[in-house]
Amino acid sequence: MADDQVLTDMLTMLDRRPGVLALRVCVIELLIERERYADALAHCGTALGHEPGNAQVLALMMRCTTALSGGSPAPAATSMAAPATPASGSAAAQPDFDWAAAEDEVGDIIEPAFVHGVPTEFVTDGDAATVERPSLRLADVGGMSEVKQQLDLTLLGPLRNPELARAFGTSARGGLLLYGPPGCGKTFIASAVAGELGANFYPIEITDILDIYTGASERNVHSIFEMARRNAPCVLFLDEVDALGHKRSQMQASTTMRTVVNQLLTEMDSATHSNEGVFVLGATNHPWDVDVALRRPGRFDRMIFVGLPDLAARKSILHYHLRDRPVAGIDLDALAAHTDGLSGADLAHVCTSATQLAMADSMRSGEVRPIGMADVRAALAQIRPSTGAWFESARNVVEFANGDGSYDELATYLRRMKRR
Missing domain, CATH: 3.40.50.300 (P-loop containing nucleotide triphosphate hydrolases)
Structure with missing residues (x-):
């Protein structure tokens, strides 16, 4: 159908240019119209990652969480891309998205770097x-x-x-x-x-x-x-x-x-x-x-x-992965002090898990609740360091295959970390 083709075209363009907020808002509204609230909610999270606190996206997220919790979604707020109310008996109107303007906008966007967040x-x-x-x-x-x-x-x-x-x-x-x-x-x-x-x-x-x-x-x-x-x-x-x-x-x-x-x-x-x-x-x-x-x-x-992140690195990693998400009462110093032994990937997993816990609670209550320390602590309780097997192999290498001193630096690190 033509309506579905419009959504498909928008999703294809969004894959190429994920940072265009206006396009993503149109996609979210179309998904809500089709009652695909879970997909719309995922796009809301991505949009807030690009522009935290955007009122329009937060309103759309509230509609999704309300619908997913069993309530009736609130009527759509007027937006720059919202269509006029269709006449009785007519097909649902599509958001009047300006494709040419979008192409001009995305032409000025610098793609994300190999390292996330770096121009x-x-x-x-x-x-x-x-x-x-x-x-x-x-x-x-x-x-x-x-x-x-x-x-x-x-x-x-x-x-x-x-x-x-x-x-x-x-x-x-x-x-x-x-x-x-x-x-x-x-x-x-x-x-x-x-x-x-x-x-x-x-x-x-x-x-x-x-x-x-x-x-x-x-x-x-x-x-x-x-x-x-x-x-x-x-x-x-x-x-x-x-x-x-x-x-x-x-x-x-x-x-x-x-x-x-x-x-x-x-x-x-x-x-x-x-x-x-x-x-x-x-x-x-x-x-x-x-x-x-x-x-x-x-x-x-x-x-x-390159060993496990130290205290300063852990704080920096946690800040990076939480910075574009709705948070309240997060004590980064305390979290960094209690995450010794976790890799950077482990810390990213902690932040993702805490976000999922807060989002699940928001869907149950129908109200957006920010990520708090309780969510992060609950996520930490479920996650174990992923590098244990690696350190076991490294210990064997240091003990039995370091005759030429190639791994003296690793041996010193293991002694300091009390892993020997």
């Missing part, structure tokens, strides 16, 4: 993937002072002071491997490094490389490095390096993956390629599974451990 510019290179230019800086990363200090010493310092670096016979050539438990901000830090350098940011995952056709994966690796070289200065970020560059001694049955590792070694080797201005950062949860040749000098020859 980003984009650089395109033919049919290649998109390279990002984040405005995030290390100062925007809460806490983690030891990680920042090591980044400044091993990478940023030599790049900012090239003459001094040459005088001491050092440089920032080669690659830097960030490792640690999952969900602790390695990707976030890599983006901040790019922003600190004023460089392009090119994030790559294993799915961007692997291909079912023979030789295609190796060509993908080469194309990725070529694009990074063309867009220098560029931070080439390789996520899940242990999956991409797994130990070849353990891959006798997989010829394809062995050749991918060989190609990666070739691209990172300064003897075969000039990677001037290309700073290769890798991230892995299991550095002990990375091929030893990838960790020799000139490749990933430096490692930095």
